[in-house]
Amino acid sequence: MLSLERRNQILQRIAPLLRSVDPDAHLHEALLDSTRTQLVLFLQKGEWPIVIGMRYLDFVSLKDAELLERLASGLQARLDAAQRRLDAGEDV
Amino acid sequence: MFPRLKRLLLGSPLRTAEMHEQRLSKVAALTVFASDNLSSAAYATEEILLVLVVVGTALLHSVIPVAASIAVLLIIVVFSYAQLIHAYPSGGGAYTVAKENLGVGAGLVAAAALLIDYVLTVAVSVAAGVAALTSAYHTLFPYRTAIGVAAIVIVLLANLRGVRESARVFAVPVYTFIFATFFMIAAGLWRHFVEGITLPPPQITPETDLAAAGAGILVLRAFSQGCTALTGVEAVSNGVQAFRQPVVRNAQVTLYVMAAILGGMFLGISYVAFEFGIVPKADGSETVLSQIARIVFGQGIFYYVMQFSTMLILILAANTCFAGFPRLASILAGDRFVPRQLANMGDRLVFSNGIVVLGVLATVLLVYFSGSVHALLPLYAIGVFLSFTLSQSGLVVHWWHSAAPGRGWRLALNAIGALVTGAVLLIIAYFKFFHGAWVVVVAVPAIMFLFWKTRRHYFHVSMQLSMSDTVRPRLARHTVIVPVPATPNKVILTAIEYATSISRDVIPVTLNTDGRPREEILESWRKQFQDVPLIVLDSPYRAVVLPLLRFIQEVEDLRHDDKVTVLLPEFVPARWWHNLLHNQTSLLLKGALLFRPGIVVTSVPHHLRD
DSSP: OOOHHHHHHHHHHHHHHHHHHOTTEEEEEEEEOTTSSEEEEEEEETTEEEEEEEEHHHHHHSOHHHHHHHHHHHHHHHHHHHHHHHHTTOOO | OHHHHHHHHHOSOOOGGGOOOOOBOHHHHHHHHSHHHHHGGGTHHHHHHHHHGGGTTTTGGGHHHHHHHHHHHHHHHHHHHHHHHHHOTTOOOHHHHHHHHHOHHHHHHHHHHHHHHHHHHHHHHHHHHHHHHHHHOGGGGGGHHHHHHHHHHHHHHHHHHTOOOOHHHHHHHHHHHHHHHHHHHHHHHIIIIISOOOOOOOOOOOSSOHHHHOHHHHHHHHHHHHGGGGTTTTHHHHTGGGBOSSHHHHHHHHHHHHHHHHHHHHHHHHHHHHHHTOOOOTTOOSOHHHHHHHHHHTTSHHHHHHHHHHHHHHHHHHHHHHHHHHHHHHHHHHTTSSOGGGGOOOTTSSOHHHHHHHHHHHHHHHHHTTTOHHHHGGGSSHHHHHHHHHHHHHHHHHHHHOOOTTHHHHHHHHHHHHHHHHHHHHHHHHHHGGGTHHHHHHHHHHHHHHHHHHHHHHHHHHHHHOOTTOOOOOOOOEEEEEEOOSSOOHHHHHHHHHHHHHOSEEEEEEEEOSOOOHHHHHHHHHHHOTTSOOEEEEOTTOOOHHHHHHHHHHHHHHTTTSEEEEEEEEEEOSSGGGGGGSOOHHHHHHHHHTTOTTEEEEEEEEEOOO
């Protein structure tokens, strides 16, 4: 589990990047999973909850520009998946 | 409350070891297996007359040759069935015989026909039994449907309690009916021929003239209606195992005696009805049998004995089906053609589910046809003759492959039986088709379709559950999502404790539906659960279930290689009606997640005190 301080640091780094990718997407929470290898970001765009995962090592080692690109592609992939579900009528 | 009511109505559970078989003498077996068949005498003559009277009195004399033809048919069928007893001493229903000798398809046709006929037998027998009662007490006539439903419920409960086909209980009404009927016939003949009592010819307004209707057509229609007299002949062959040794001989003798009694009663009633010129009442308010009894006995005690014994034997005929239908359904369930629940024995060592299904279906039929025997009968008999024909045809194949002594004449006898019952089947189907038999003609293939669909389902399930080609899965990671309210409470404490005991990846999630500051919700959470971060989702339109489902799906997509469990904290009120005072969000979530593959749903109950 992340300490509150580390959690806040992560949020403070990612939130502005995310805003520049999509101003309507809000970052709610960041968790480190039990293997301590995967960072899970909990976002929300409008009514859609979005969960993006990335290797914690990548988060630490990537430059901001690379992280922004990773966030943009991750967000787009999740929004596309949500849209596919809506189109297929699978959304409950 | 329900368990107590169940015990009161059905009695205490029985141990499996308490199941025992009854071995019956011929006299006792007659009472157990013959009630369905013998009771047909109560309405078969009336059904013949109902066809003949459409042209007034011109064809009433045909009741005798029609009844005689049916009696000849009875002899053929009985001798054919005696061979079935010989071939299948362990009990061979039409399903077993047709399946073993003609193939599964033919067996299923027979099974579908038999199931339909068991339902119809209950409805018809109860309706006819109630008609015997309302004939004696006309004031009850408007309530005949309600009385019929009550009778089915009583028989249903008695069978759920496990009232076995008790020969001692059955003997009184069965033998009373037999003796009362023969006494009535004898007394009727005495009054007519010795005392010279005659009645004025019946006044009937013809619905059509003889030339237009066609005498031959009407006689054949009357014959097809009267064939209901043969229903129940197969009961003895189905229950051979219940006879004492030598089972084959005893069962065959019982079958012959049953046929002789039925033939005698049926011909006697038809003859007396003809001699007295009795015709069915147009409004159905009094049966032909009641009219004969009233003329012969007056309004005395013998009349009521006749009516009550008729009613009781007809109810017993319905009771016979409550043994036959569940037994056949359990055999079909064993072969995976009907739901497996039908093979389960209940608390009282009876096939409770089959009994309930039969009771419900018969009640629906009885109510739909307003308790009228005449309205129900066109559907009847076609299934019986279909199963007769298939079992006789199956026996022809059986003897063909057999090396048993006498196979030649037995084969010939069953071939005649198959041909005759097949021809009668065609006659019944043709003449009753537009009067209701089409329902059965449509229902048999429809039921067969369901049989195959059911079997196919079970096959697919067994293939999917089979472990023969399974690679043992690796130990997967386990993510637990716990939907919680925005304000923590004891229920949540229990749930989070449990969640953290089964996984290190626990994600509590809540919905901010009333626009509270997020930090306030998080602070309140952290005070109780420092180690488990809460995810707060905004729900500006106050939706609860949909955002949670979307969130669960997002986590599932991320962790698709892992196990995802949704753990639902629930409190259980002390009183059932307290549930009405609370949101049922957990229930809605459970329902929505039921059909999501790969997601496990678990409840963590927290019991409240009163």
